[in-house]
Amino acid sequence: MNKTLLIEDDVQIQELVQFSLEKEGFVVLIASDGEQGLDLAKREKPDLIILDLTLPKIDGYDVCKILRAQKETAGIPIIILSARTDVADKVIGLELGADDYLTKPFSPRELSARIKARLREGQRKNELSNGPLKWGSLEIVQESYIATIAAKPLNLTVKEFELLVLFVANPYQVFSREYLIQKVWGYLSSTDSRTLDVHISHLRNKLKALGPVLDSVRGVGYLFARRE
Known part of the structure; x- marks a missing residue:
């Protein structure tokens, strides 16, 4: 219950x-x-x-x-x-x-x-959890909602964490704003693109130690990929 x-x-x-x-x-x-x-x-x-x-x-x-x-x-x-x-x-x-x-x-x-x-x-997050996700020094333990860079906790909100899991599980894939809102906030949500952008901005700031890995795709949305 x-x-x-x-x-x-x-x-x-x-x-x-x-x-x-x-x-x-x-x-x-x-x-x-x-x-x-x-x-x-x-x-x-x-x-x-x-x-x-x-x-x-x-x-x-x-x-x-x-x-x-x-x-x-x-x-x-x-x-x-x-x-x-x-x-x-x-x-x-x-x-x-x-x-x-x-x-x-x-x-x-x-x-x-x-x-x-x-x-x-x-x-759904608990059901889909199959061990930690890793990207360089970033490690994500889905079942406990813990994300670290070089063993230092990132202190993410729930939505920031869910966005990060989606990005890291699908590197180099471009996600539209609409898809991210539906996937993370749900189909019943009235969340708009500005709310998403606020969360992305905060997530970028918390991922600074990895470098600029969270990219904007003009007119489309976002992708997670290391810039060479």
Whole structure:
């Protein structure tokens, strides 16, 4: 049974999310402020976290940053659920490591579909794992979501990790933006190319020790290949 942690201070939204997800068999943990949310995430290790941005004690952006920095919670998928609709807010959330962003008011059915898509992605990764992937000094252990360069951890977000696995498993293959979004975020995702580009930019920065291995193909997308 999948365990979901909702970090949200609005009681009505707490009740709506809990009711809709429990009907579908989820166990729902609830935290009403950022501090409690971080504590529950570390102790309970949920399969997925739903995170509001406007929270008492510690705001959602800081919660997201801390979750990604902690070893125990770094690989847990995060869906931001917020009334903030500006593109800038969405970009900041994704840059801090969130995997998806859903604005309020929202459809419980859409939230459930996005949760299931994220959980399926994690399952597929585990099923396809056949030992570490390697590229020079880069080593990726898929089942534990660990990537290192010369034995130094890269501290990737879940989406950065999934992009890297796809690239390294298929070097020199050009992937369109549309394909990458569908493959990594899922067919139900409303993710746009700007979100993808933000993740690629962060991934490039974390792969600097390998040299410029992640290339743009103008008008098409990206490929992973060492430049000679």
